[in-house]
Amino acid sequence: MMVWINAIVQGLLLGGLYALFSCGLSLMFGVMRFVNLAHGDFAVLSAYVAYVLVEHLGGTPLWTFAIVIPASALVGFMLQRLLLDRALIGGELSPLLVTFGLSILIENLLQQGFGANNESLFVGSLSYDSWKINNSIYLGRLQVIVFGIAVLLIASLQLFLSRSRPGRNMRATADNRRAASLSGVNERRVRATATAIALATVAVGGLFLAMRTSFTPTSGSNDLIFAFEAVIIGGLGNLWGTLLGGLILGVAQTVGSQINPADGILAGHLVFLAILAYRPQGIIASRYAVS
Amino acid sequence: MSTTRPESFASVRRYSASSLGGLGVAGAVLVVLALLPSLVGESIVNRLTQLFALLILAVGWNLLAGYGGMVSIGQQAFLGLSSYAVLYLSLHGVLAWWGVPLAILFAGLVSVPISFLAFRLRGSFFAIGTWVIADVCLLVVAQIETLGGGAGASLNDLNGYDPTTVDNVTYWVGLAIVAATLAGCALLLRSRLGLALVSIRDDERAAEATGVNVARTKRIVYVLSAAICAGAGALLILENLEVQPDSTFSVQYSAFMIFMVLVGGIGTFEGPIVGAIVFFALQQWLASYGVWYLIILGAVAVIVTLWLPKGIWGTIDPNNRRSLVPLRHRVRLLQKADSQHQREVIQSP
Numbered sequence: 001m002m003v004w005i006n007a008i009v010q011g012l013l014l015g016g017l018y019a020l021f022s023c024g025l026s027l028m029f030g031v032m033r034f035v036n037l038a039h040g041d042f043a044v045l046s047a048y049v050a051y052v053l054v055e056h057l058g059g060t061p062l063w064t065f066a067i068v069i070p071a072s073a074l075v076g077f078m079l080q081r082l083l084l085d086r087a088l089i090g091g092e093l094s095p096l097l098v099t100f101g102l103s104i105l106i107e108n109l110l111q112q113g114f115g116a117n118n119e120s121l122f123v124g125s126l127s128y129d130s131w132k133i134n135n136s137i138y139l140g141r142l143q144v145i146v147f148g149i150a151v152l153l154i155a156s157l158q159l160f161l162s163r164s165r166p167g168r169n170m171r172a173t174a175d176n177r178r179a180a181s182l183s184g185v186n187e188r189r190v191r192a193t194a195t196a197i198a199l200a201t202v203a204v205g206g207l208f209l210a211m212r213t214s215f216t217p218t219s220g221s222n223d224l225i226f227a228f229e230a231v232i233i234g235g236l237g238n239l240w241g242t243l244l245g246g247l248i249l250g251v252a253q254t255v256g257s258q259i260n261p262a263d264g265i266l267a268g269h270l271v272f273l274a275i276l277a278y279r280p281q282g283i284i285a286s287r288y289a290v291s
Numbered sequence: 292m293s294t295t296r297p298e299s300f301a302s303v304r305r306y307s308a309s310s311l312g313g314l315g316v317a318g319a320v321l322v323v324l325a326l327l328p329s330l331v332g333e334s335i336v337n338r339l340t341q342l343f344a345l346l347i348l349a350v351g352w353n354l355l356a357g358y359g360g361m362v363s364i365g366q367q368a369f370l371g372l373s374s375y376a377v378l379y380l381s382l383h384g385v386l387a388w389w390g391v392p393l394a395i396l397f398a399g400l401v402s403v404p405i406s407f408l409a410f411r412l413r414g415s416f417f418a419i420g421t422w423v424i425a426d427v428c429l430l431v432v433a434q435i436e437t438l439g440g441g442a443g444a445s446l447n448d449l450n451g452y453d454p455t456t457v458d459n460v461t462y463w464v465g466l467a468i469v470a471a472t473l474a475g476c477a478l479l480l481r482s483r484l485g486l487a488l489v490s491i492r493d494d495e496r497a498a499e500a501t502g503v504n505v506a507r508t509k510r511i512v513y514v515l516s517a518a519i520c521a522g523a524g525a526l527l528i529l530e531n532l533e534v535q536p537d538s539t540f541s542v543q544y545s546a547f548m549i550f551m552v553l554v555g556g557i558g559t560f561e562g563p564i565v566g567a568i569v570f571f572a573l574q575q576w577l578a579s580y581g582v583w584y585l586i587i588l589g590a591v592a593v594i595v596t597l598w599l600p601k602g603i604w605g606t607i608d609p610n611n612r613r614s615l616v617p618l619r620h621r622v623r624l625l626q627k628a629d630s631q632h633q634r635e636v637i638q639s640p
């Protein structure tokens with residue numbers, strides 16, 4: 001019995017991380033109506049940047065947040081200005097194809113630079129310290145911290161969207177692009193801001209993931225799929241839904257692994273497909289994505 | 292009798308000089324390719340078989356994305372399922388060559404229930420949804436121990452035959468699938484269904500409003516495209532004589548398909564053929580550079596999408612006037628007052 005409770009608790013902690021990954025995806029989709037297929041690869045890219053920084057300058061990977069997050073946001077801003085704005089003119093398929101091309105590009109550049117080895121960011125005793133709840137449940141300190149930060153980040157993002165002026169502009173653009181533009185919203189700036197925020201959050205997710213487990217040049221594909229599943233399970237257009245989706249996906253994976261160690265990811269996929277079959281609008285209903 | 296029958300205003304022509312020429316050249320190329328194994332060495336035959344597999348994949352993906360408007364990054368699901376179907380049948384006494392049509396049929400049938408799930412999603416979400424489905428196929432197949440599990444298995448069926456014969460038969464199987472795929476696509480696009488498809492590509496809502504059954508048409512295209520990809524999958528296991536879940540279900544195949552179709556010209560009949568040849572040449576040329584060729588692939592995909600969105604064929608033939616295949620309806624309006632004065636209205640897929 002305790003094993004299962006443990007699996008669920010660990011799944012919830014993992015789910016927080018997935019939610020962290022997904023909120024950027026959700027934000028960009030809301031504003032621009034396409035999924036950034038290189039989303040996961042940007043997470044992995046930021047992990048490699050942190051890895052190189054620590055390798056050369058030493059210290060704990062924790063300080064690299066201060067460089068990687070703003071750098072990633074800047075990359076997002078440039079990405080939007082230089083490539084994605086142009087892709088959006090080309091219709092529905094173009095942004096998908098451009099970001100898929102970017103995904104291949106990033107994965108193979110990393111492969112060329114670092115080889116296919118598993119890497120990890122080691123954060124000292126934080127990597128293995130844990131709080132003991134009872135004999136079969138231990139809460140990893142890092143895991144709990146990641147979960148806390150994920151919830152905090154999603155809450156502040158939600159607050160930003162509902163309270164601040166740029167946030168409201170973003171929601172207005174998501175609701176009705178033309179009407180927002182007519183009322184004076186600078187659409188180009190909104191798009192660049194959304195992508196910058198998305199890449200900043202994905203960098204946070206990438207670094208934490210790299211601290212929790214290992215990463216390879218191609219692990220971004222899985223990260224994208226998990227982020228996407230969390231978004232669909234939770235229901236689009238609502239960041240709390242995304243958090244819920246992440247938690248459900250995390251629990252599905254850890255419980256699946258508990259049943260058979262090789263089946264974790266499969267269990268997550270099956271829960272996603274079941275949601276798709278029976279509740280395609282997601283747990284918290286959405287207006288987009290579903291026919 | 293009325294003198295204003297519609298027929299007196301217009302006539303429809305389907306063939307043009309370029310399309311008749313194109314068909315002639317295609318026929319000649321087919322004959323030459325069929326005779327080729329007796330003329331050239333084994334290594335060329337094997338390379339051409341690889342080109343056939345790429346060509347089939349490109350045509351299948353173009354049908355789905357270029358004409359059906361459905362960008363999938365999960366077509367490798369059908370490629371892998373069909374490879375494994377050939378393997379499974381060979382383990383149960385069906386000679387691998389005969390397994391090919393059965394494997395294609397199997398993948399086509401499997402794609403029907405999958406389509407109901409995938410069609411819940413649109414646009415970007417459809418793309419990743421199909422990817423998840425392909426990943427599910429990978430994870431499930433990798434657990435079937437009788438098919439070799441995660442390590443894969445080899446196809447031992449054809450060991451008793453002379454290796455040159457095996458290579459040549461595989462080549463002819465490939466050529467037959469290519470010919471059937473291209474002819475089938477041309478006939479499909481000429482048909483009423485093709486017209487419906489083109490109208491959906493151009494504007495889904497307008498098509499629906501004019502009475503096209505959008506959902507049904509898309510489903511037919513999805514299933515056909517799955518069967519085409521399955522043709523490539525069956526060919527690839529014959530060519531490699533082994534199959535591994537990680538490589539046959541690899542998303543890299545989607546990258547190849549997208550690259551070929553984009554570079555060649557999405558939504559044109561000739562585009563994927565051009566794209567497959569370009570990709571094949573690039574692959575031969577850059578093979579020794581390892582991952583650099585994938586890096587170039589990604590970069591070219593980005594550049595072509597942004598700065599050459601019509602691809603090579605679309606740039607050569609921007610108004611679809613030089614089509615090599617008779618797919619179009621050209622309506623000639625014969626004006627009554629002056630029958631010398633004719634206008635041509637072109638509807639082109």
